[in-house]
Amino acid sequence: MSDVAIGGGQPLRDLVPGGQPLPDAGAAAEAGIVGRRSVVRRLLRQRSAVVGLVLLGFLLLVALLADVLATHDPIQVLLGVEPGMRPRTPPCIHLLGCAPDQAQHILGSDGNGRDEYSRLLFGTRVSLFVGFVTVFGAILIGTVIGAVAGYAGGRTDNILMRLMDMLLAFPALLLALVIVTVLGKGLINAMIAVAIVSIPIYARVMRAAVLSVRELDYVTAARAMGDSSVGILLRRVIPNSLTPLIVQATLGIGGAVLEVAALSFLGLAAQPPTAEWGTMIGNERNQLFTAPWLIIAPGIALTITVLAFNLLGDGLRDALDPRLSQ
Amino acid sequence: MIQFILRRLLISIPVVFGVVFIVFVLSRIVPGDPCAAALGERANPRSCEAFNARIGLDKPIMPFLIKDGTSYGFTGDPSSVANNQFVVYLSALAGGDLGTSVKHGRPVTQLLFERMPTTIELTFYALLFAIIVGVGLGIIAASRHNSKRDVLSMMFANLGVSIPVFVLGLMLAYLFGVLLKDTFFSLPPSGRLTSGLRPQSIAQVWGLTDLTGPPRGILDFVSNMYTINGLVTGQFGLLVDALRHLILPAIALGTIPMAIIARMTRSSLLDVLGREDVRTAEAKGLRPRVVLLPHGLRNALLPVVTVIGLSVASLLSGAVLTETIFGLTGIGLTVFESISARDYVVIQGLALLVALIYVVVNLITDVSYGFLDPRVRVT
Numbered sequence: 001m002s003d004v005a006i007g008g009g010q011p012l013r014d015l016v017p018g019g020q021p022l023p024d025a026g027a028a029a030e031a032g033i034v035g036r037r038s039v040v041r042r043l044l045r046q047r048s049a050v051v052g053l054v055l056l057g058f059l060l061l062v063a064l065l066a067d068v069l070a071t072h073d074p075i076q077v078l079l080g081v082e083p084g085m086r087p088r089t090p091p092c093i094h095l096l097g098c099a100p101d102q103a104q105h106i107l108g109s110d111g112n113g114r115d116e117y118s119r120l121l122f123g124t125r126v127s128l129f130v131g132f133v134t135v136f137g138a139i140l141i142g143t144v145i146g147a148v149a150g151y152a153g154g155r156t157d158n159i160l161m162r163l164m165d166m167l168l169a170f171p172a173l174l175l176a177l178v179i180v181t182v183l184g185k186g187l188i189n190a191m192i193a194v195a196i197v198s199i200p201i202y203a204r205v206m207r208a209a210v211l212s213v214r215e216l217d218y219v220t221a222a223r224a225m226g227d228s229s230v231g232i233l234l235r236r237v238i239p240n241s242l243t244p245l246i247v248q249a250t251l252g253i254g255g256a257v258l259e260v261a262a263l264s265f266l267g268l269a270a271q272p273p274t275a276e277w278g279t280m281i282g283n284e285r286n287q288l289f290t291a292p293w294l295i296i297a298p299g300i301a302l303t304i305t306v307l308a309f310n311l312l313g314d315g316l317r318d319a320l321d322p323r324l325s326q
Numbered sequence: 327m328i329q330f331i332l333r334r335l336l337i338s339i340p341v342v343f344g345v346v347f348i349v350f351v352l353s354r355i356v357p358g359d360p361c362a363a364a365l366g367e368r369a370n371p372r373s374c375e376a377f378n379a380r381i382g383l384d385k386p387i388m389p390f391l392i393k394d395g396t397s398y399g400f401t402g403d404p405s406s407v408a409n410n411q412f413v414v415y416l417s418a419l420a421g422g423d424l425g426t427s428v429k430h431g432r433p434v435t436q437l438l439f440e441r442m443p444t445t446i447e448l449t450f451y452a453l454l455f456a457i458i459v460g461v462g463l464g465i466i467a468a469s470r471h472n473s474k475r476d477v478l479s480m481m482f483a484n485l486g487v488s489i490p491v492f493v494l495g496l497m498l499a500y501l502f503g504v505l506l507k508d509t510f511f512s513l514p515p516s517g518r519l520t521s522g523l524r525p526q527s528i529a530q531v532w533g534l535t536d537l538t539g540p541p542r543g544i545l546d547f548v549s550n551m552y553t554i555n556g557l558v559t560g561q562f563g564l565l566v567d568a569l570r571h572l573i574l575p576a577i578a579l580g581t582i583p584m585a586i587i588a589r590m591t592r593s594s595l596l597d598v599l600g601r602e603d604v605r606t607a608e609a610k611g612l613r614p615r616v617v618l619l620p621h622g623l624r625n626a627l628l629p630v631v632t633v634i635g636l637s638v639a640s641l642l643s644g645a646v647l648t649e650t651i652f653g654l655t656g657i658g659l660t661v662f663e664s665i666s667a668r669d670y671v672v673i674q675g676l677a678l679l680v681a682l683i684y685v686v687v688n689l690i691t692d693v694s695y696g697f698l699d700p701r702v703r704v705t
Contacts, residue, residue: 048484166344169688170681173643174661178677181665182356258490262647265492266662278490285496285651288515292500299493307488314484 042319049315055308063124071106072115074122074275079113087111088284088291107297111284112273119275120297126276127305130191130260131253137195138256139249142202143238149203150210151233161207164200172197176259180268187260187276190269194259198252205248209241216240247317254309261302277302330696338689345681350415353674354387382414424675429667434675437660439543443550444518444656448648449641451572452580457634460584464591464630465623471596479588486585491644495578495651502574514571516653518552523567525552531559579648583637590633595626635691642680 043049062069072078078085082103091108092098107116149160167175172194179193213219214237222232263269264278265285272279277298284294361374361383369377378384386392386406392399418425424434467479503515514520527549529535529542537545549555553572556565598604645658653659657676664672 162340162344165341166348169341169345169685170677171639171643171684173646174677174680177646177661177665178352178673181670181673182352254488261490262492265490265647266650266665268665278492281492281496285492288496288500289504292504295493295496295500299490299497302493303485303489306490307484310484310488 039319043315046315046318048311049319052308052311052313052315055304056312059124059128059305059308062121063128066121066125070115070118070121071104072118074114074119075273077112077114077273078109082113085109085113087113088287088294089113090291091116091293108291108293110280110294111287111291114273116280116294116297119280120277120301122275123277123280123298123301124305126187126270126274127257127261127302130187131257131305131309134191134195134256134260135198135249135252137191138198138252139202139245141195142199143206143245145199146203146206146208147210147233147238147241150207151214151229151237157207160203164203167197167200170197172255173259173262176263177266177268180263185268185271187264187270187274190260190263191256193263194256197259198256201248201252202245205244206241209244210237213237213240243320247313247320250309250316251313254306254313257302257309258306327696331693334689334692334696338685342682342685345685346416346419346678347412349674349678349681350412352677353670354393354411356670382411385414386410388412419678424678425671427664427669427672429664429669429672434672437672438657438675438679439547440550441656441660443547444654445645445649445658447551447553448572448575448579448645448654448656449638451576452641452644452648453583453634453637455576455580456583456587456637459580460587461591461627461630463584463588464595467588467592468595468599476592480592483585483588486581486588489581491578491582491647492651494581495575495648498574498578499651513574515574516651518568518571518654519564520567520571523564525549525555525564526559526561528555528559531561575648575652575654578651579641579644582640582644583634586637587630587633590630591626594629595623598626601625632691632694635687635694638687639684642684 079087084103087109088111089105089109092102092105094100094104098104105115105117107120110116110119145160145164149157170178176190176193176197179196180190183189183192210233219232219236222236227235260269261276261278261281264276265282267279267282270276270279272283280298281295281302284291288295361377362369365373365377375384386401386403386409387398388410389407389412390400390402391410392401392406422435424438426433427437430437463479463483467476470476499515502511502513506512519525527546529537529545529549534542534545552568553565556562556568642658645656646661647658648654649656649658650662657680660672661676663669664676
């Protein structure tokens with residue numbers, strides 16, 4: 001059943017079957033002990049992981065070099081600043097035969113006369129930031145809940161996991177929508193909402209991993225040597241449960257990017273003039289028939305980003321799960 | 327087995343209660359004054375006092391918890407245990423009352439009843455697309471493991487799971503509504519029916535217009551699913567037009583589940599094909615197609631069925647985006663509209679409804695797990 005958790009985005013979260021621990025958490029936790037070098041080698045043998053890594057490297061490079069690669073300020077409105085500037089001018093590249101007396105805009109301009117290409121580049125920064133920070137926040141809270149539940153067991157476990165069940169009882173995007181309504185519009189609030197929505201995934205992964213590691217000999221040994229519960233949890237259990245968490249997080253980043261972009265598209269997350277892909281598509285969606293490039297370009301960028309994390313996550317899972325490596 | 331189903335049902339009860347509670351709490355911590363939102367310019371201290379008393383907002387929120395203006399406080403009044411907003415909310419809920427929409431001025435249940443058929447129809451065709459294409463693609467991929475066909479199908483599935491619903495929807499609308507306009511492949515990019523086409527309800531066609539009460543309600547509900555309406559009443563123009571309008575939204579919404587089903591079918595089919603009974607069938611000299619379909623697929627489809635059940639959830643999420651893009655007045659578009667209009671009563675009702683659908687679907691999926699895999703029943 002390990003494939004239930006494949007893919008990113010809403011399906012990832014919504015497809016965690018009710019009440020079942022994620023299946024390969026335990027096996028992957030054991031694989032984590034195998035050693036890092038062989039994992040890297042196995043990872044590089046996965047075709048999907050290599051493609052994912054290359055795409056991700058490219059995106060990171062674009063995000064880092066956005067200032068250098070951009071031709072214009074992504075936020076500046078060029079109407080009235082640049083001669084002949086109109087809203088939604090089509091792409092104009094001099095090398096490809098665009099008239100030299102026209103200003104060069106590689107992907108044209110958006111409805112407010114901003115350079116679309118520069119906005120696209122800076123959007124990479126926003127999306128990667130959103131993905132990493134949101135998932136990091138969700139992991140931080142989710143692992144604590146999962147670790148406590150798995151390690152304490154009994155009533156604590158029951159209460160915490162029933163709470164997680166309640167969060168999982170809402171479809172991801174819908175719960176995020178409701179939380180953003182309560183918190184108010186904005187990128188940070190949307191990130192908080194998406195993080196809250198994905199906490200249960202990490203709590204479940206962590207709990208399953210802790211349950212499988214808890215009874216291993218070296219944990220028993222640590223306990224026999226008088227190590228405190230918290231000490232065992234921090235020094236023994238958590239480090240050895242990281243592997244399934246990393247796989248889940250990689251897939252989760254793609255999902256977080258997707259969900260925040262969807263909220264932006266609906267006008268609830270990043271607000272203009274922020275260069276965010278979902279907002280860029282949402283603002284121009286009624287211009288589909290007159291200026292399709294303003295939707296297609298950020299749409300492709302968004303798809304590539306999510307694809308990169310999904311491919312890498314799939315590759316990581318295959319590389320770390322010893323059962324699949326034969 | 328019955329014991330297993332009963333246990334799962336019992337576990338669902340606290341979750342349902344928790345969902346009701348979460349929705350209630352979220353609706354009470356929403357910023358803004360409900361009175362000002364409802365009465366608009368007519369809101370003043372006196373009218374607000376009357377308004378709050380009428381809908382019970384002057385009562386404590388929960389036992390011992392009061393809200394005074396914007397600040398929360400505790401009360402020692404023991405009568406607040408039985409007489410508070412949560413109790414009022416629960417008793418209204420038990421009577422099937424989800425409140426009244428501020429924007430539409432109508433009961434939320436009525437609004438849901440009207441708009442639900444659109445969403446049901448959309449989800450049905452999206453799931454149909456996902457299952458047919460997904461299972462087909464999975465079989466194609468698994469029948470020649472590691473071949474070009476396999477790699478291509480899985481690349482397609484990877485792309486399908488990564489493309490945002492709203493990007494795919496807009497691109498489909500552009501391709502079929504603009505680029506292919508005036509060709510044979512042209513499809514309408516928005517709406518449920520061509521404007522000007524007025525569907526007759528089933529009651530009208532069958533001459534049951536004097537029917538009233540719940541039977542009429544059910545009949546009108548079904549009439550609102552235009553493809554069923556067109557089929558049973560023989561309005562084939564309606565059927566074709568409704569189907570043409572549903573193709574693009576259904577593909578946009580169904581692509582993510584399609585990709586997941588394709589991957590699941592492939593991996594589970596590969597799993598089964600490696601088993602001994604299948605190898606025996608091969609050794610007996612059965613043709614590959616006979617081995618693949620009856621022997622392989624029947625066993626491999628069990629986990630796929632479960633994934634299909636779980637996909638309903640992602641369809642409900644995606645419906646918000648799909649309906650917004652294609653201008654379909656269903657539950658999803660209503661969620662979006664209500665958030666824009668700050669119509670919290672509707673959001674509250676919809677969130678509750680969707681969560682309950684979700685819990686039921688999860689329950690059915692869990693139970694089907696039990697049917698398919700006896701080991702689950704004991705855990």
